[in-house]
Amino acid sequence: MASVKVKFRPSSVNGKEGNIYYQVIHDRVVRQIKTDCRIFESEWNGKTSAVAVPVLASIERKNYLQSVASRIEWNVKRLTAIIALLEKGNKSYTVEDILVKFNRQADGQSLFxxxxxxxxxxxxxxRIRTSETYSATLASFMKFREGQDILLCEIDSDTMRLxxxxxxxxxxCPNTTSFYMRILRAVYNRAVEKELAEQKYPFKHxxxxIDKTVKRAVPLKAVKRIKELDLTLKPHLDYARDMFLFSFYTRGMSFIDMAYLKKSDLKNGILTYRRRKTGQQLTIKWEKCMEEIVTKYAGRSVTQYLLPIxxxxxxxxxxxxxxxxxxVNAALKEVARLVDLQIPLTMYCARHGWASIAKSKNIPLSVISEGMGHDSEETTRIYLASLDTSVVDRANSLILKDL
Known part of the structure; x- marks a missing residue:
């Protein structure tokens, strides 16, 4: 197996700094990797092959020497990881293979x-939305690590449990924790595919x-109360209410799809758009209530988009x-308070509400599925199952009354 040693070469000129280099040995072949780490001979411990920080050194010099020591430790870890992966492989390797991987993978071996x-x-x-979720996960893990990077090969079960x-x-909450873990697992698995890490199944424990969460849908009476609110003196709440209603009117259209609706998507009384989540094309008959909202904000935007988002x-x-x-979601919390609605109102509740109300009116599952743009009726069935427990609650009340 190959070995790695840290060496110090003193300067040939008295009073000048020497430099650190790494010595890699495999099958009796010796190669050197130069570094730009320069220290004085008095700052090197030949017995331990490590940087020695003089007690009387200035704070600036101590910080520099500690940073040099950290870089050495990091690079030795990288070289050791490369050797371990090459040893695990079925092919024989040379010392040159180690150097090539070390030079090429300077940014690829660590997670950040x-x-x-x-x-x-x-x-x-x-894939902007996906990139944002990956960025949020990376930011969270960096905060956990207090900004200290980690080699991909160092990611193990203990790290993930911590x-x-x-x-x-x-x-x-459990779902947020799981969300971050699933993204990190995808990243780790990609590193394994690229042979940057050995599969150690660090996410096993x-x-x-995904925890099933009960989503309380907005009942039709509450939607009516929201619609009838007089918000003339509160324009930010008025705007949030209108966006919520537009989503409800358009069969629970998601806010991102609303944002990117173009004026050209509305033709001959038909609104046509593609869901950004699935790419599925949907068509909606243009109704008077939709037109009222668009007309209300017609002067707000000079862009190609239909709504003032x-x-x-x-x-x-x-x-x-x-x-x-x-x-909008912040304003909807205040709207909910004004109509005495005991759920955290968000734009997504318009989608929940439309689906639940459609179900309560015995609209066929296939129709609800098509209206919401689901890929299959099974998706809609799962979706509706978590929306509203009011039917079960009423049944339970009837049973308890007989006690």
Missing amino acids: PFMQGIIEQLKWLN YEAWLKANGN VYTG ITNPLADERKQYRNAIFR
Whole structure:
């Protein structure tokens, strides 16, 4: 098996710094890897082959020497990981193979730059939403690590269990914890495919499932109360209410699909658009209630879009959408309070509400599925099963009355 040694070469000129290099030996072949780490001979411990920090050194010098020691430790870990992976392979390897991988994988062997590379690739493929979820996961894990990167080969079960415990301690629910874990697992598996890490199944002992959550849908009476609210003196609540109603009117259209609706999508009384989540094309008959909202905000935007969500053609569209959904959902909490609605009202509740109300009116599952743009009726069946427990609650009340 190959070996790695850290060496110091003193300067030939008295009083000048020497430099650190790595010596890699395999099958009696010796190669050297130069570094730009330069220290004085008095700052090197030849017995331990490590940087020695003089007690009387200045704070600046101590910090520099500690950073040199950290870099050496990091690079030795990288070289050791490369050798371990080559040893696991079926093919024989040379010392040159070690050096080639070391030089090529400077950013690929550790998690932070490797994951950032995946994020940039997702953006290039226009998978913006997915790139944002990966960015959120990376930010969370970096916070857990206090900014200290980790080699892909160092990711193990203990690391993931500590991260899971950290997430729970910081108030994350099981589904959020699982969400981060599933993304990190996907990143790790990609690293294994690229032969940057050995498969150690580090996510085996952490939760990666999905808890079923009961989603209380907005009843039709509540939608009517929301519609009838007089919000003339509260324009930000008025706008949020209108966006909520537009989503409800259009069979629970998602806010991102609303944001990117173009004026050209409305022709001859038919609104046609593609769901950004699935790419499925949907058509909706244009109704008077929809027209009233669009007309109300007709002067708000000079863009190609139908609704006043992305309003500035010179600014970043994705950022405008994200800011808008944040403001609307915050305002909807106040709208819910005004109508005495005991659920956390969000734009997504319009979708929940439409599906639940359709179900209560005995509209066939196939019709609800098509209206919501689901890929299959099974998706709709699962969706509806988690929306509203009111029927079961009423049955339970009837039983308890007989006690």
